[in-house]
Amino acid sequence: xxxxxxxxxxxLIDERALGERSRFWRRISRWPGWPGVARALGFFAIAMIYxxxxxxxxxxxxxxxxxxxxxxxxLGNYGALxxxxxxxxxxxxxxxxxxxxxxxxxxxxTMVGRAITRMRRxxxxxxxxxxxLFVPGLTMGAALFIFLRTMLGxxxxxxxxxxxxxxWALPFALLLVLVIASRFxxxxxxxxxxxxxxxxxxxxxxxxxxxRPGVFGAGVFGFxxxxxxxxxxLFLRGVETTMPIYNWAMAASQQSQVPIIFSLxxxxxxxxLPVMGLFFWFLFVKLDRS
Amino acid sequence: xxxxxxPTRRAxxxxxxxxxxxxxxxxxxxxxxxxxLVIVPLLVIVxxxxxxxxxxxxxxxxxxxxxxxxxESGRWITAVRTLRIGITMTxxxxxxxxxxxxxxxxxxxxxxxxxxxxxxxxxxxxLDTSSxxxxxxxxxxxxxxxxxxxxxxxxxxEPISWLLYSEFAVHFGMLGTYFPTMVFPIFMIMSLIDDDxxxxxxxxxxxxxxxxxxVILPMSLPGVVAGVVFTxxxxxxxxxxxxxxxxxFVNLLGNSVNSALQELKYPTAAALSTVVVALLGLCLAALIxxxxxxxxxxxxxxxxxx
Numbered sequence: 001x002x003x004x005x006x007x008x009x010x011x012l013i014d015e016r017a018l019g020e021r022s023r024f025w026r027r028i029s030r031w032p033g034w035p036g037v038a039r040a041l042g043f044f045a046i047a048m049i050y051x052x053x054x055x056x057x058x059x060x061x062x063x064x065x066x067x068x069x070x071x072x073x074x075l076g077n078y079g080a081l082x083x084x085x086x087x088x089x090x091x092x093x094x095x096x097x098x099x100x101x102x103x104x105x106x107x108x109x110t111m112v113g114r115a116i117t118r119m120r121r122x123x124x125x126x127x128x129x130x131x132x133l134f135v136p137g138l139t140m141g142a143a144l145f146i147f148l149r150t151m152l153g154x155x156x157x158x159x160x161x162x163x164x165x166x167x168w169a170l171p172f173a174l175l176l177v178l179v180i181a182s183r184f185x186x187x188x189x190x191x192x193x194x195x196x197x198x199x200x201x202x203x204x205x206x207x208x209x210x211x212r213p214g215v216f217g218a219g220v221f222g223f224x225x226x227x228x229x230x231x232x233x234l235f236l237r238g239v240e241t242t243m244p245i246y247n248w249a250m251a252a253s254q255q256s257q258v259p260i261i262f263s264l265x266x267x268x269x270x271x272x273l274p275v276m277g278l279f280f281w282f283l284f285v286k287l288d289r290s
Numbered sequence: 291x292x293x294x295x296x297p298t299r300r301a302x303x304x305x306x307x308x309x310x311x312x313x314x315x316x317x318x319x320x321x322x323x324x325x326x327l328v329i330v331p332l333l334v335i336v337x338x339x340x341x342x343x344x345x346x347x348x349x350x351x352x353x354x355x356x357x358x359x360x361x362e363s364g365r366w367i368t369a370v371r372t373l374r375i376g377i378t379m380t381x382x383x384x385x386x387x388x389x390x391x392x393x394x395x396x397x398x399x400x401x402x403x404x405x406x407x408x409x410x411x412x413x414x415x416x417l418d419t420s421s422x423x424x425x426x427x428x429x430x431x432x433x434x435x436x437x438x439x440x441x442x443x444x445x446x447x448e449p450i451s452w453l454l455y456s457e458f459a460v461h462f463g464m465l466g467t468y469f470p471t472m473v474f475p476i477f478m479i480m481s482l483i484d485d486d487x488x489x490x491x492x493x494x495x496x497x498x499x500x501x502x503x504x505v506i507l508p509m510s511l512p513g514v515v516a517g518v519v520f521t522x523x524x525x526x527x528x529x530x531x532x533x534x535x536x537x538x539f540v541n542l543l544g545n546s547v548n549s550a551l552q553e554l555k556y557p558t559a560a561a562l563s564t565v566v567v568a569l570l571g572l573c574l575a576a577l578i579x580x581x582x583x584x585x586x587x588x589x590x591x592x593x594x595x596x
Contacts, residue, residue: 029499034389035397042390042473045383046407048466049414052425055435059428066428069438108320115317128321131328134519136527136570138544139563143331146338146556150348167327224416231529235551248420252533258424265421276416280409 053269060262077263087246087264094243097158098227101165105173105222110215113177114207117184126178130171137231140167145235156238164232169225173218180214213286220279243268332567339561348556356557365546369565372543375457376525377573379464380472383521384514386465387472391513392506394473395480396488408477411470419467419530426463426535430454455537463531468524472517479513480506515581522573526566 015023059065061073081087112129116122132140144164148154184207192202208215230244237245250261340352360366398404429435430453437449452458483506491501529544536542543566550559 025499026497029497029502034498035393038389038393038397041386042393042407045386045390045465045469045473046410048462049469050410052422052429052466053417055429056421056425059425066431067433067438069435111316112320125317125321128324128328134523134570134574135328135332136523136544136566138527138529138547139335139566140328140331142547142551142559142563143335144327145551146560147331147334150338150556151334163327228416228418230418230420231527234548244418244420247418248530251420251424261421261424265418268418272417273413276413277409280412281405284405284408284412 056262057266060266065259065262077259081260081263084260090241090243090246093240094227097162097242098223100162101169101226102219102223104166105169106215106219108170109173109177109218110211113174113181116178117181129174132167133171141232141235156236158240160236161233161240161242164236165226165229168229168232169222172221172225176217176221177214180211184210335560335563339557339564341557343555343557356561360561368541368543368546372526373569376522379461379468379525380518380522383468383472384518387469387476387517391473391476391480394477411473415470423463423530423534427454430459454535455539457540459535460532460540463535464528468521471520475516475520476510476513479510483509511581515577518577519574523570526570
């Protein structure tokens with residue numbers, strides 16, 4: 001892993017001249033098994049993420065999902081899910097809310113992102129926008145709740161969930177736009193200005209096409225981050241329910257509700273995992289090439 | 291009619307758009323709104339923790355009563371426990387993530403494998419946690435998978451009870467959730483380390499261990515700091531894992547904030563939230579003190595720009 005065996009060491013070190021301890025450490029550090037250990041540690045952690053998901057899918061077919069053994073297999077949980085209609089409104093709320101958050105993220109991130117690259121001292125603006133990354137979701141949710149509900153006396157609802165999710169998603173969206181915008185060559189805009197293009201055309205015809213990957217990335221991140229956001233929406237929901245809140249409430253309530261959660265979560269995973277996988281695959285392969 | 295109207299309207303709209311320069315109006319307006327949504331609420335909870343609730347009404351008179359009851363009722367033990375579990379998990383994740391990030395950045399030669407692992411590590415960040423965490427109940431419970439297998443194979447006579455609803459279960463459930471936030475920053479910084487440094491170190495006779503200690507570790511320190519920050523921040527307010535796997539035995543600050551809000555004890559919730567932020571601030575300050583010589587924020591932004 002460190003240093004390559006194909007290229008020999010140029011400096012000759014007489015190891016016999018070294019002390020007992022440093023010889024010991026040199027031998028240890030040269031053990032060829034270290035990369036294997038590193039890989040095993042990482043794959044163990046990744047398994048901790050994906051084994052539960054796999055088990056979730058298996059147990060969604062089990063008669064009693066919270067028991068240890070999956071068989072006897074049954075489609076009963078899915079049947080119960082179809083008959084139960086209480087999960088449909090939360091899903092709709094989540095979908096609409098995430099689309100809205102994605103859209104607003106795209107607009108604000110583009111606006112602020114391209115401005116930041118043009119500022120002489122962008123540090124303050126950047127730090128202020130990224131601040132929510134350094135505050136735990138629960139604290140932010142509680143703080144927003146106390147501020148809006150108790151200090152301002154407002155009624156919580158979809159609008160407050162929207163604000164909470166925007167605060168969470170925008171920093172990431174901004175970072176994505178920044179990555180692309182910081183590579184943008186400002187001379188292109190000067191050239192367009194010299195050719196007589198008004199500001200709006202300069203933005204829409206020249207800047208926007210080059211920023212598009214970042215802007216779309218911001219939208220996708222905004223959607224995904226908002227779709228599964230629990231901690232902030234939990235406090236700011238009022239009487240509204242989103243999908244993660246529904247999931248959480250069902251999972252935390254009596255065990256009789258749990259089977260439905262298993263099949264519902266499995267369906268959502270089966271739909272979202274391949275889409276997300278493909279998206280991030282393309283994102284990283286493309287970023288790697290550029 | 292419509293055809294005649296559209297051009298003038300468009301021209302007017304365009305003129306408005308032309309005047310909307312980013313630094314002129316949009317950014318200051320955004321910053322003001324953003325401060326109202328982010329900074330003011332955080333200041334308000336600090337302030338709020340000095341108020342009291344009497345017969346369901348908030349008394350806006352500064353007093354230390356909330357803080358006193360917090361200490362007297364023993365809730366400060368929750369803060370200590372949260373800090374302990376948070377730091378333990380951060381250390382565990384760091385031990386798991388550092389070697390793996392090094393292998394991923396320098397050892398893994400296949401670009402496909404690299405992209406695949408990065409994809410696998412990114413996805414969980416966007417997934418709903420509660421349904422994934424509750425599955426552990428079915429694996430770790432008294433009649434869960436592990437106990438059933440161990441019992442039927444005759445290794446144990448009665449189910450191991452500490453597997454679920456214990457601190458062990460909470461730690462175990464956290465392993466996967468907080469791993470990607472630790473690996474990613476370290477991996478990003480390590481990818482920026484020029485291979486020539488590593489080669490030079492070995493050319494000069496440095497053993498792999500020395501290269502690790504004197505070349506790679508100092509150069510990847512900003513990534514380690516970022517990883518620790520982004521792991522410790524959510525851990526200090528961990529909510530789902532202790533709620534679902536702790537079974538009421540492992541009460542953390544996150545759960546306390548939630549129950550205080552549900553009991554309409556807003557000042558208590560505010561005080562507990564303040565404790566979370568204060569503890570985080572202390573941890574970050576300590577971290578910066580330790581790594582001050584080596585730490586340079588600009589490297590983080592270089593990493594983002596590349």
